[in-house]
Amino acid sequence: MFEEAQYFAPVATNDDGTVEVRLAASHPGFADPVYRARRNAIAALAVGYVPGTPIPTAEYTEQEHEVWAIVSRELALKHRKYATAEYQRAAARLGLPGDRIPQLQEVGDLLEPLTGFRYIPAAGLVPLRDFYGVLADGLFHSTQYIRHHSTPLYTPEPDVIHEVIGHANALASDRYAALYRLAGQAARRVESDEALEFISKVFWFTLEFGVMTDEGELRAYGAGILSSYGEIEEFRGMDIRPLDLVAMGTTHYDITKYQDVLFRADSPAHLEDVVGGFWESCDDEAVLRLIAEGRQG
Numbered sequence: 001m002f003e004e005a006q007y008f009a010p011v012a013t014n015d016d017g018t019v020e021v022r023l024a025a026s027h028p029g030f031a032d033p034v035y036r037a038r039r040n041a042i043a044a045l046a047v048g049y050v051p052g053t054p055i056p057t058a059e060y061t062e063q064e065h066e067v068w069a070i071v072s073r074e075l076a077l078k079h080r081k082y083a084t085a086e087y088q089r090a091a092a093r094l095g096l097p098g099d100r101i102p103q104l105q106e107v108g109d110l111l112e113p114l115t116g117f118r119y120i121p122a123a124g125l126v127p128l129r130d131f132y133g134v135l136a137d138g139l140f141h142s143t144q145y146i147r148h149h150s151t152p153l154y155t156p157e158p159d160v161i162h163e164v165i166g167h168a169n170a171l172a173s174d175r176y177a178a179l180y181r182l183a184g185q186a187a188r189r190v191e192s193d194e195a196l197e198f199i200s201k202v203f204w205f206t207l208e209f210g211v212m213t214d215e216g217e218l219r220a221y222g223a224g225i226l227s228s229y230g231e232i233e234e235f236r237g238m239d240i241r242p243l244d245l246v247a248m249g250t251t252h253y254d255i256t257k258y259q260d261v262l263f264r265a266d267s268p269a270h271l272e273d274v275v276g277g278f279w280e281s282c283d284d285e286a287v288l289r290l291i292a293e294g295r296q297g
């Protein structure tokens with residue numbers, strides 16, 4: 001899931017109880033009443049979801065399954081070249097279907113025996129504290145809709161392709177799943193919004209948009225890069241900086257554009273030492289010290 005508000009279409013519950021997703025006029029599905037009705041129905045499933053119960057089945061059209069099949073095939077080819085070896089091994093052991101959109105229930109059923117993670121449906125933006133907090137419990141909030149079929153390789157918002165191809169493949173790795181859990185524990189430990197935001201930015205520049213030196217090449221492990229057909233071809237040409245907690249936690253990012261500043265870990269162990277070590281023990285005071293360090297430049 002992406003974390004910033006402007007990226008999600010707002011979801012409203014009307015007076016009559018119906019759930020409505022308010023797509024922007026620029027959204028590829030804005031003028032398609034059939035797509036919009038399906039978006040509303042899928043959002044309603046998440047709004048009405050009772051934790052601990054099976055996730056309701058989302059209805060997709062054949063055209064939408066075809067979108068998944070196209071993107072899934074294209075990304076799998078690119079992953080061979082651009083994804084870390086750890087991510088590729090995790091994707092292979094998860095074994096997501098390539099020809100149809102899996103239900104979130106099914107994704108959790110595949111993941112849980114591997115790393116203990118389960119998916120829970122989200123209608124749209126989830127407050128930072130909830131989104132990160134439940135990672136500590138092995139729960140991942142996920143949108144369930146898919147992008148509009150007219151633009152299979154583009155989405156203005158995080159859809160099920162991002163959530164599942166990007167994140168579930170990573171969550172099938174013991175090493176990456178451990179980092180997600182540590183991020184959740186850190187988010188639970190801190191009390192101030194400032195510290196929470198810092199932790200979420202470190203997550204953004206690592207588990208969403210992280211790159212690392214892997215088998216002698218620059219490869220990605222971040223879900224945002226690995227689920228983006230365009231971004232995956234571009235990241236090696238971006239401004240690549242060394243992994244640095246203060247810089248990651250205080251650098252501003254624009255969710256609506258390709259990420260032009262990326263942070264590179266030297267190895268999986270380097271990522272675990274620096275970022276995992278930080279999340280494992282940080283408290284409000286430690287984070288505020290880092291923020292002050294950033295201000296001093």
Ligand SMILES: [Fe+2]
Pocket residue numbers: 001002158162163167208223224
């Ligand atoms: Fe995400």
